[in-house]
Amino acid sequence: MGSNESALRYWSRHRAFYIMLIPGVLYFLLFKFVPLIGSVIAFQDYDIFQGFLHSRWVGLQWFHEFLTFPQFRRLLVNTVLISFYQLLFAFPAPIIIALLLNELRHAVFKRTIQTIVYVPHFLSWVIVGGLAYMLLSPRIGLINQLISGLGYDPIIFLQNPDYTRSIITISGIWKEMGWNAIVFLAALASISPSLYEAAKMDGAGRWRQFLHITLPGLLPVIMLLLLLKIGHLLDLGFEQIYVFLNPMTYSVGDVIDTYTVRQGITRGEFSFTTAIGLFKSVIGFLLLLVANRTSRATTGEGLF
Template sequence: MRASIQTTAGLKKRTGKLSACFIALNKYKYLYMLLLPGFVWYFIYKYLPMYGLIIAFKDFNFSKGIWNSPWVGLKHFEFLFSYPDFYRIVKNTILMNLYELIFSFPAPILLALLLNEIKSMAFKRSIQTVVYFPHFLSWVVFGGIVIQMLSPNDGWVNHLRGWFGLEPIHYMVMSDYFRPIVILSLILKESGWGAIIYLAALSGIDPEQYEAATIDGATRWQKLIYITLPGIRNTIVLLFILKIGTMLDFGFEQIYVLYNPSVYDVGDVLSTYIYRIGLQDARFSLTTAIGLFQSAIGFILIWTANRIARRYSDNALW
């Protein structure tokens, strides 16, 4: 009898939750309709392609198709982890992302803080237009500009060196310069666009806090430390967690445009390696195995970063 009562109560509770869900769906149906195109896009381009992950466990053959290709188990993963170049490529990818975290990630924050201090709206908008513009150029165009700037014959960087009596340097074929060039070009291209998020977060800080700090005699530096940075801390934490999740994924377009065989030892990353052996050498099963490994590590990293954020701060992804 008691079990029957508990079952009935549980059924009523679930029915009540379902009814509340339908009521909320009906109340906000137009907002959910706005969400629908994004959901459809993600479903088509992010979830449906997951069907192809089984290629990593097969010897894929175009004529046989995915299902009829023979199963080989973990053969491609065993080859991957025994291949010496794989560890060099993973090392390059991790180092590129670490340099981006150290130098490129703070750049939009600093830029947003500087723009926030500008009082003249006309000057501020002019600066914003200039720093936003490179984002709208493709890496093919922007990379071509970088290569031309560093050209040993026509580049203004080497012309500047010539004025001081220094010999021109072939920057783009020297391994020592490649990583700094990649990170610096990334900062120049994307910092302005990334600063938009932080400027939006800064606009949400209550101006009365600054007024009260001014009355109390706080300097600009003290306002920055005790009001501005805490005000955008949650935004910084969220973007940092998302960045941690892509530690094994560095921008393909940028590296592909800038690198060449002379700098493969420091510039070859997982995305460019997958392109070369996957599309150019038609080794689809191996590249799918690499992509699956990359995604698994990315999930572990973002889960770990989120757990740490939940433990030591009030903000996290979930």
């Protein structure tokens, strides 16, 4: 009885916090967990008129078709390579921006720079694609005008497969690095200033302060976001890739997400594309388990 009364008092004392949790819990239930029921159509020959309760079961047929699909290797290689480029170049970018912003002492100048690097996040990928065209177009692009001014022939960046992956990666860095830096700025703000003061009294320079105070303070957040990024290795998103995709760059830019949208929406192959999504989820979960265990063994940090 005493424990029940204690629990009731605890709930009553913190009821405001639990009420604040209700919208978030409902969001995840309605838009994350309930839709998981639809994953069953990956094992059916789904008919929209019969629904998943009455559609014919086909087992692993769609998984087999995807894995033996002639273009599967190309889709997988493109997806993994672009994800690797983003992991190698795009992931460190917000960390560097956060460290640089953290060193600024003039408040007005710091807020101005923060606003400038945050703004691209609020632009749609359609606008980003238009900006890229204005910069890279062989006819009106600013960069090609500079190249022509130097006496060289214009370069067809957007139709040349050699530049596609670089353009996708660079555009992603430009659009999201400022916004993603917010998390690292918050982590930097949580580091106690007394640690830096003690280090200065001991004669530590800026570099040693970074190595022994700043970096260890950022490491838990870095590892958390890195593990989440690895778990989404096969999830590149449709919009970013699609705006830079054209028939001349399909060989290097067509990824699993763009192929899934084409098959699912334009051809109505719902079971096939659901199987692809489930395949991506399983691979992402396995990668997350391996990366988390490796992180635990090497750095002591992990998601679980």
